[in-house]
Amino acid sequence: MRSWRKTEAGWLSRFHAWLVVTFRWFVVLGWVAAGVAAALLLPARTPQADLGGFAPPNSRAIATETASAKAFGFPILSRTMIVQRDPDGLPQATQERAAETAVAVARHEAGDVGPIAAVVPVVNAKGVIPSREHDTTVLTYVFTKPGTTFADEVGAAHTFAREHVDQPDDHLVGVTGTVPAQVAQTRILYDHLLLLEALTLVAVIGIVALKFRSVMAPFVALVTAAASYFLAVRVTNYASGFVEGGAPDELKPLVLALVLGIVTDYAIFYLSSMRSGLESGLDKVAAARACAAQTGRIVLVAGIAVAAGSAAMLVARSGFFRAFGPVLALSVLSAVVVSLTLLPALMAIVGRGLFWPTRLRPRETPAVARAAARVMTVRVVALVLGGACILGLTTLATHVPRLHLCVSFVASLPADDEAHTAAQAAAAGFAAGVVAPTEVLLQGDGVGADKDRLSKLGKAIEGQPGVAGVLSPSALPDQVGQGALVTEDGRAARFLVVLDQDPLGTTAIRDLDHLSKTMPALLQQAGLGGVRYGLAGDTAVSSELVAATNADLRRIAIAVLAVNLILLMVFLRAVVAPVLLLACSLLALAASLGCLTLLFQDRLGHEGVAFYVPFAASVLLLSLGSDYNIYGVGHIWTRARHTSLRQAIAERIPETSGAITAAGITLAASFAMLAIVPLRQFRELAFVMGLGVLIDALVVRGVLVPSLLSLLGGFSAWPRRLRTEATEDETSVS
Incomplete structure (x- = not known):
């Protein structure tokens, strides 16, 4: 009988396994008590945040609106x-x-x-x-x-x-x-949250049940996932009170999908290891200890990778994304803590009953799977498979430059929602931009004294691309315009600009950016060259938010890549392989965003996607990719200590592919459930996250990474040295 002490885990992992399994009943009771305490002491809901609260620091649009209200008194x-x-x-x-x-x-x-x-x-x-x-x-x-x-x-x-x-x-x-x-979006979100929770849990149960052909295995996964989600929600609600501007409501479904998805992934990893231990003849306690020691360290590093990647959002300047980082990081850490303790404790209690009614007996990897894995390591085959994957993913990625961002609220609502139908009626009577007009504020000595110059400027603004109409001081009677559009001292004047497109859409934002750039020339032509100007309104705020998002995306991408690269280097003790793995993750991400562009912009005709969707997808997909890197490549690296890298790939790919495939499908299904919420941004997020996870788990980890590792051979472990060929004895044993 193989002892848990003979695993390749370090002493700290073995001690953690001994502690959790030995005191398993206390662990379960402790989490019950923690759940009750969380329900009593931590908030169940966070206050709603507004668009202005997520604007970049020192927002010119908000400053202009404040200055206007101060100058005019309202x-x-x-x-x-x-x-x-x-x-x-x-x-x-x-x-x-x-x-x-x-x-x-x-x-x-x-x-x-x-x-x-x-x-x-x-x-x-x-x-x-x-x-x-x-x-x-x-x-x-x-x-x-x-x-x-x-x-x-x-x-x-x-x-x-x-x-x-x-x-x-x-x-x-x-x-x-x-x-x-x-407000309508928040209402719709909470109206569908319970259904989303229920269907996601059903999906988790179904996938785990099919994977292990068991009744109890999905129950253990369900208990752990539900406990993790409940704790994550309460903890993040409490932490949101310390986030400036509050946490966006969009985080609720995202936290649900992320926590339930990764906890089920970890449950699949644990259960696969537990089944192997029981099939090899270990009793339930020894198998649980071996499982907790071996898989626990992988779950810990993988969870830290996702949490650290999420926390990297703190380098953003936009308050919206700075709110995302801590909330998602705390959610993941809560899930990791529950998974590292409650899962092995429950497995040690249930034992062989985990896999009832399936009979556990020693199993061998199917010969077809072993043969396919061995063929994949042949250099010519690896070159063809790797090249095909890279070509296909690169082709999809070429569409990413056409991806546009928008901040539409009304357009995201269902067509029958009152706010949507009323906005359409307003647009039919006036123009689409009347729902959120833009204010142009002019300040300077005597700026409001010359109506002719103001009239000339108003006509010039009205002639700009995307402008449907302008309400200028000269358009109103003196008794109305004076005080409303021109201050009594004549030191300030303001215009209302109505755009002809959805005021928070991509086209309107682009048109307003053009107007902002041409305003100095328009002022000069109207004889108002020395006047200060500013733009205010939701379109102006959205323009700043989109610009900040693009800047933050580059900044955070560097931070996320650096965090994941360091963790992979430490875990794999190599340099080349981590760089290779992250490059593959980037390619998968780009392909997913390219498909997002093809579907929502080209096929469905949307102006753009919600500004935070590519942002959240980039951070999460890069971080979640590290989960499968650590699990899959980690097993290959462990085996490569005793045989050649090619032999290790041929042995470990069949063993780990089943778990990674099931985990990928589970995580993809969890994110795909976001489409239940009938808001455009959640369907965009459901599509890109579900597809991205599947590409990463099935294509990248299943084909591309093994092919590239086979081509690079021992060089992939640099500066470590691995054997490139197995001995005759090792080959025969395998």
């Missing part, structure tokens, strides 16, 4: 609006009621309107805001008191619409804007 931009529309024309009485209601609110004669400070109705009448139609649409912009939460603002707008836009001829469509869209 803001001109609103993120919430009530839409009324009749394509055949709104009655004059309806338009007049909207104006009368606004006056009543201003005079505090409209009753209790909650946190609403003012409402400003805008009709698509001639001579006001340029529009596609006339007298068909009324937009009532809602302004709330400082400190009002998003949920309260949207709730107040709905209540106001229900109580004050309630006549049969008012033709109320609904409430929309970037704030209602964000």
